[in-house]
Amino acid sequence: SFPTTVRIFEMSPRDGLQNEPGELIPTTVKVELINRLSQCGLTHIEAASFVSPKWVPQMGDASDVMAGISRQPGVIYAALTPNMKGLEAAIEAKADEVAVFSAASEAFTRKNINCSIAESLERFAPVMETARHAGIRVRGYVSTVMGCPYQGEVDPQQVARVAKAMLEMGCYEISLGDTIGVGTPLKAKRMLEAVSKEVPIDRLAAHFHDTYGQAIANLYAVLEEGIAVVDASVAGLGGCPYAKGASGNVATEDVLYLLQGLGIETGTDLQQLINTGHWISRTLSRHNGSKVALARGDC
Numbered sequence: 001s002f003p004t005t006v007r008i009f010e011m012s013p014r015d016g017l018q019n020e021p022g023e024l025i026p027t028t029v030k031v032e033l034i035n036r037l038s039q040c041g042l043t044h045i046e047a048a049s050f051v052s053p054k055w056v057p058q059m060g061d062a063s064d065v066m067a068g069i070s071r072q073p074g075v076i077y078a079a080l081t082p083n084m085k086g087l088e089a090a091i092e093a094k095a096d097e098v099a100v101f102s103a104a105s106e107a108f109t110r111k112n113i114n115c116s117i118a119e120s121l122e123r124f125a126p127v128m129e130t131a132r133h134a135g136i137r138v139r140g141y142v143s144t145v146m147g148c149p150y151q152g153e154v155d156p157q158q159v160a161r162v163a164k165a166m167l168e169m170g171c172y173e174i175s176l177g178d179t180i181g182v183g184t185p186l187k188a189k190r191m192l193e194a195v196s197k198e199v200p201i202d203r204l205a206a207h208f209h210d211t212y213g214q215a216i217a218n219l220y221a222v223l224e225e226g227i228a229v230v231d232a233s234v235a236g237l238g239g240c241p242y243a244k245g246a247s248g249n250v251a252t253e254d255v256l257y258l259l260q261g262l263g264i265e266t267g268t269d270l271q272q273l274i275n276t277g278h279w280i281s282r283t284l285s286r287h288n289g290s291k292v293a294l295a296r297g298d299c
């Protein structure tokens with residue numbers, strides 16, 4: 001059955017901007033995006049990524065972004081940390097929470113973080129340990145849960161294995177990434193069925209990209225199974241450098257509209273989110289990827 005409340009984890013400052021082609025997005029724009037998002041009633045915002053700037057140039061100013069934001073009480077500002085170097089920088093920048101990331105596909109893991117899945121988990125061990133001592137919660141991402149741009153099909157059992165390993169390492173929550181947005185509702189349910197045998201459903205989140213336009217349908221399918229945490233990106237911002245044609249996360253506005261229709265509480269202001277989506281789309285000269293935002297307009 002459907003959850004009564006859903007927590008939205010806003011991804012746009014990180015997943016939404018990390019692959020933006022062309023010039024580097026000014027730090028001030030990122031800071032303003034995060035500040036605007038935190039006025040919408042969102043409680044979890046992935047604000048930055050402490051990865052190698054050679055690999056992801058758009059996230060090279062992560063420390064400056066974290067230093068520039070006006071922190072709202074009750075809002076968690078999270079950051080990606082692939083290794084100890086990233087974690088140390090995130091702690092220095094006072095990230096409230098961090099995230100480690102691996103995948104269910106070996107080929108994707110190699111392209112994304114330059115190691116095997118097993119090596120990635122080994123790399124996370126000291127990150128988990130240090131974060132625990134610093135009192136910082138760690139989230140875990142498993143990418144390619146419904147398909148991989150290199151190997152194609154992904155076995156749900158493999159998703160379950162990686163998710164379980166991350167949970168056992170101490171991640172408080174595992175976010176299941178349909179990185180290239182190839183899933184469909186039945187596939188999403190089957191994948192979740194396999195994973196929830198190893199990881200309790202209340203420790204799982206859905207992180208669906210919308211490449212094939214299935215993300216809202218897939219979310220409906222997993223919400224029905226009890227998923228109560230949804231990753232989303234305002235205006236559907238985003239893409240993936242290692243996944244041809246991949247589009248951003250499902251648009252936060254569209255998720256909110258779906259949830260409102262189901263009578264599910266989020267504490268988020270839809271119109272303010274719509275305005276924020278229009279603002280960032282205009283600022284980046286980008287098409288707004290939210291259907292709801294296009295229907296409602298800016299006001």
Ligand code: HMG
Pocket residue numbers: 015018049050051052053054055056080082083084085086087101112113114141142143144176177178179207209
């Ligand atoms: P590597 O080249 O194997 O690492 O990269 P290395 O340890 O050999 O380091 C190479 C250089 O990077 C060194 O600098 C390090 O100091 C530096 P040099 O000596 O050459 O000048 N370096 C760093 N600099 C800043 N911050 C750091 C850091 N670490 C090393 N943390 C590494 C390995 C993991 C670092 C690299 O592959 C990397 O940064 N990958 C990140 C890829 C990425 O950000 N992908 C997108 C995020 S994941 C995602 O979007 C999926 C998700 O949304 C879920 C879904 O949709 O499925 C989460």
Ligand code: MG
Pocket residue numbers: 015177179207209249
């Ligand atoms: Mg993603």
